[in-house]
Amino acid sequence: MPNSNAATNCIVNPKKVAPAAAIIFGATGDLTHRKIVPAFYHLAKNGLLPDGFVIMGFARRPKSDDEFRKDLKEALDKFSHTKPIDEDVWAKLSQHIYYFQGDLPDAESYRKLNEKLKGLPEASIIQGNYLFYLATSPNYFNIVAQNLSEAGLATGSPDQMRRLIVEKPFGEDLASAKELNKSLQAAFPEKNIFRIDHYLGKETVQNLLYFRFANSIYEPLWNRRYIDHVQITVAEKVGVEGRGGYYDTAGASRDMLQNHLFQLLTITAMEPPASLDAESIRDEKVKVLKSIPTPRPEELAKSAVRAQYGGGFIDKKAINAYRQEEKVSPNSLTETYVAVRFEIDNWRWAGVPFYLRTGKALTKQFTEINIVFNRPPSVLFAAAGEAHLRRNSLRIRIQPNEGITVNFNAKTPSKSAAQLVDMKFTYQGGFTDYLPEAYERLIIDALVGESTLFTRSDETEEAWRLVDAVHAAWDLQTVENLPLYACGSMGPVESDLLLERDGRHWVSPKD
Numbered sequence: 290m291p292n293s294n295a296a297t298n299c300i301v302n303p304k305k306v307a308p309a310a311a312i313i314f315g316a317t318g319d320l321t322h323r324k325i326v327p328a329f330y331h332l333a334k335n336g337l338l339p340d341g342f343v344i345m346g347f348a349r350r351p352k353s354d355d356e357f358r359k360d361l362k363e364a365l366d367k368f369s370h371t372k373p374i375d376e377d378v379w380a381k382l383s384q385h386i387y388y389f390q391g392d393l394p395d396a397e398s399y400r401k402l403n404e405k406l407k408g409l410p411e412a413s414i415i416q417g418n419y420l421f422y423l424a425t426s427p428n429y430f431n432i433v434a435q436n437l438s439e440a441g442l443a444t445g446s447p448d449q450m451r452r453l454i455v456e457k458p459f460g461e462d463l464a465s466a467k468e469l470n471k472s473l474q475a476a477f478p479e480k481n482i483f484r485i486d487h488y489l490g491k492e493t494v495q496n497l498l499y500f501r502f503a504n505s506i507y508e509p510l511w512n513r514r515y516i517d518h519v520q521i522t523v524a525e526k527v528g529v530e531g532r533g534g535y536y537d538t539a540g541a542s543r544d545m546l547q548n549h550l551f552q553l554l555t556i557t558a559m560e561p562p563a564s565l566d567a568e569s570i571r572d573e574k575v576k577v578l579k580s581i582p583t584p585r586p587e588e589l590a591k592s593a594v595r596a597q598y599g600g601g602f603i604d605k606k607a608i609n610a611y612r613q614e615e616k617v618s619p620n621s622l623t624e625t626y627v628a629v630r631f632e633i634d635n636w637r638w639a640g641v642p643f644y645l646r647t648g649k650a651l652t653k654q655f656t657e658i659n660i661v662f663n664r665p666p667s668v669l670f671a672a673a674g675e676a677h678l679r680r681n682s683l684r685i686r687i688q689p690n691e692g693i694t695v696n697f698n699a700k701t702p703s704k705s706a707a708q709l710v711d712m713k714f715t716y717q718g719g720f721t722d723y724l725p726e727a728y729e730r731l732i733i734d735a736l737v738g739e740s741t742l743f744t745r746s747d748e749t750e751e752a753w754r755l756v757d758a759v760h761a762a763w764d765l766q767t768v769e770n771l772p773l774y775a776c777g778s779m780g781p782v783e784s785d786l787l788l789e790r791d792g793r794h795w796v797s798p799k800d
């Protein structure tokens with residue numbers, strides 16, 4: 290029977306947002322400035338927030354409401370993805386922005402926060418509906434949840450909203466993720482916990498579900514009979530950009546592979562869900578992860594490549610070697626690049642390798658999924674010199690220059706030779722609609738209680754199981770240095786060898 294939630298699923302249309310207060314912990318931090326405030330502004334601009342919607346910043350520094358509003362306006366001017374700022378929209382929104390000076394570990398602060406919320410001029414409109422947003426450093430996640438619970442803020446009456454958005458990183462390994470899940474779930478029921486992976490908020494990632502399940506062309510081919518292998522690349526041009534303190538404890542495997550790359554993998558590989566409701570979709574994603582057996586260390590010694598960027602130039606700008614970055618240990622063995630080969634042991638995918646790679650300080654910023662099909666038989670064209678026709682592939686460009694390209698062999702005019710040519714769809718050419726930023730989609734979904742685009746506890750844990758296995762294999766290797774790759778390159782030679790050993794190569798980006 291179709292699920293009754295399907296009609297209100299985020300992928301179709303958001304429900305109407307109830308008047309509420311969003312309480313941001315870490316309100317003076319970078320994430321609030323870069324992503325959260327611009328997202329709220331755009332939601333207001335697009336008429337998606339109800340009148341009197343409150344934003345309350347919680348942080349330690351003393352600040353008045355007006356000073357806080359001024360800081361946020363400066364951040365908005367700097368980071369908004371649309372310009373100029375609509376001053377009327379901001380003026381209306383900012384009237385309902387407040388600041389609360391509190392200490393994250395201090396239980397008393399939360400009792401005072403509760404009083405402050407109850408005494409707001411908008412209290413009769415928002416009626417105790419609260420969305421708590423954990424944009425703090427991760428070591429505060431559990432203490433804030435616990436304090437909210439002890440102050441009676443985590444649960445309200447049955448018709449009140451009490452939800453928790455949790456930023457990444459969600460733990461640093463399987464054990465800490467389990468611990469964190471346990472303490473968050475002791476404060477909030479799982480259905481009210483919204484774990485962010487901002488890749489799921491990207492329109493192009495959501496479109497994967499449409500591409501696969503709203504068309505009849507590709508799904509019959511989407512399996513081991515027709516697909517040779519799959520490549521998923523998240524390449525970044527930026528280095529660690531002042532985040533050395535955090536990054537040196539995480540590295541590419543924890544910062545990107547555990548979350549963003551595995552999300553792309555699960556949506557690419559999942560079975561069609563029973564319906565579009567959150568649990569059906571997340572059940573299918575978890576099944577994919579569960580079908581990846583924990584690889585043995587001997588296998589991973591060959592199939593998991595790590596490396597670090599050396600110094601160099603990108604766009605004529607000098608970039609320090611990773612070990613010279615601020616707050617990075619000069620002997621650091623943290624990887625800024627990782628490439629791994631996994632296999633999904635299920636009926637659809639048995640024997641089809643999935644190659645995942647991500648790195649910083651590379652030549653180009655792009656996120657792409659490449660589906661590479663089996664080689665066509667060359668019997669007809671071998672005599673004409675085409676002993677090895679090239680494989681068809683499907684290039685799903687997540688960002689930038691969002692789009693989908695399929696290629697096929699065509700006859701080169703005036704020659705008896707095949708050449709791969711492209712059929713291309715671009716978002717820019719195909720749509721004129723507003724393309725929202727990931728955080729806009731995610732915040733609105735949390736406000737209406739739609740969990741599809743958030744990661745469930747078991748999903749995070751399964752992904753950590755695989756990342757832990759990679760680390761366990763690396764920990765067995767005694768090394769003093771990691772392989773280096775030049776800034777502005779596409780990564781270390783070891784990553785190319787990973788595919789070459791299997792007779793394959795990374796598909797190069799075209800734009």
Ligand code: BG6
Pocket residue numbers: 457525544545
């Ligand atoms: C974040 C990582 O989750 O994603 C960053 O912590 C990374 O290191 C960023 O730069 C990439 O996101 P996007 O949306 O720019 O691809």
